[in-house]
Amino acid sequence: MARLGELAMERVREVPAYRPGKAGTGSAAGKLASNEAPLGPAPGVRAALAGLGSVQRYPEQAELLERLAAHVDVRPDQLVLTNGSDELCSLIAGLFLGPGRIAVLGEPCYQIDASVSVLSGARLRRVPLREGGHDLPAMAEAAQGASVVWLPSPHNPTGVAADPRELAEFLAQVPADCAVVLDEAYRGFADPACRPGIAALLAEYPNLIVQRTLSKDWALAGLRIGYAIAAEPVADALRRVRPPFSVNSAALLAAEAALADPAWWSMSVARTRHERTVLESELDTLGVPFFPSQANFVTAELEYDTVAPALRAAGLSVRPGADLGLPGWVRISIGWAPQMALLRAVLRDALGGRTGSTEAVG
Structure with a gap:
């Protein structure tokens, strides 16, 4: 044995x-x-953490969700807070992947995307990058019959961002039952012309899941807080499989303080x-x-x-x-x-x- x-x-x-x-x-x-x-992080974040009071109670997310929804211009029920964006990758893989299903990735990919896909038992379709960016026409073709497309933009490890117009064309070609995970961990550093309009894309393509983190441009990497933006039914499903209270009180407090100091x-x-x-x-x-x-x-x-x-x-x-x-x-x-x-x-x-x-x- x-x-x-x-x-x-x-x-x-x-x-x-x-x-x-x-x-x-x-x-x-x-x-x-x-x-x-x-x-x-901002001085206000440091002050908020220094004043963190009693931690015997479980974290409350409602206040941050309201503030974050206003910040990203969506409804609170379209948001899911996670313990860093890596937890979100695991939730998505657990919800949409499994043995016999297919995940599409760029090559090279962001490694956590491949790791959670393999762990789920899914098969991988790897699409070579083109000049450091995603080959969106080839990925759209690979998405036929797939369950998830992992699409970091700007991409890690190259830093190349997808053109928003080409991204919209790509989404129009992906089957409605295939989740497209647009990882925007580095969105804040991109030129405005490279930042797609997420609210409009979500309204037209409810199979889109946007993945973001406060680790990079908001400087909260050590506190591990990320979030998904998705159509309400998808967000609800993600909340159902997320462990309770996976985002701790210090991270919630720091995120609120960070968003208050743009x-x-x-x-x-x-x-x-x-x-x-x-x-x-x-x-x-x-x-x-x-x-x-x-x-x-x-x-x-x-x-x-x-x-x-x-x-x-x-x-x-x-x-x-x-x-x-x-x-x-x-x-x-x-x-x-x-x-x-x-x-x-x-x-x-x-x-x-x-x-x-x-x-x-x-």
Whole structure:
């Protein structure tokens, strides 16, 4: 008889273990490997957490749902709060996938999408990216007979966003009984022209599920709070399979305080977008190909082993592309200005012989 561990490994053999981004060791707090918000949350969030009172009672979500609904311009019954957006991936897989069903993903994909799909017993249809972005016509074709399409935009690990007009054309071609999961974890960093009108899309395509998180642009990664926006029947079904009280009181309190201070959000996002532009300009000068990013990171065609020692010596860390399905590339999270200045200097020294101009990939 097989031992329990062997039975467990048989189920998850195709699920790679998650490798978190490594922290830097320098005084500049140089962790540029996990797409975290360098400036942290708004002062009001810190004050709210410092004043967190008794925690003997279960969390109440109603107030945050009202505030969040107004923020994203939908009804509260179209929202589902989750313990980070990763929990939402598990809920969607549990609800719509299973043995004999099909999930469609880009290749490379956001790894949690593949992991929860495999764990559900579903079969995967992988559609290669095109110039770092989703090949939407090919994904629409792959969606025929499928149960879920996972569609992060801006995509991770490339940062490329789908064109909203092409996204609407894609949704029109997907069968109504196939869920399209539009993961907008990095929406806040995208150009306005790259942000689709979600309320209008949901009204026309009730098989759309929008996935968002407050980890990135709202700087609440350590508190784990995300949410779904969906048609009311789908949202109701997701709430029925979500564990009770999966979002804790501290996360709810911090989210309310964050949404109450949009000026901090605007400032933080603007600085990130500026530093992203400066980094892309530097990479272009050095002749390093990169994907044009709409996220808070830039993915560049650099061998990790070539640049990692120099970065490590400076106390900086970036994410190896091999961890993300992109061997031969690195993903560089956008940090605060002194970190990014140090990063650019290290890259100039490490790649001193590699000069000239190159266009961004795509």
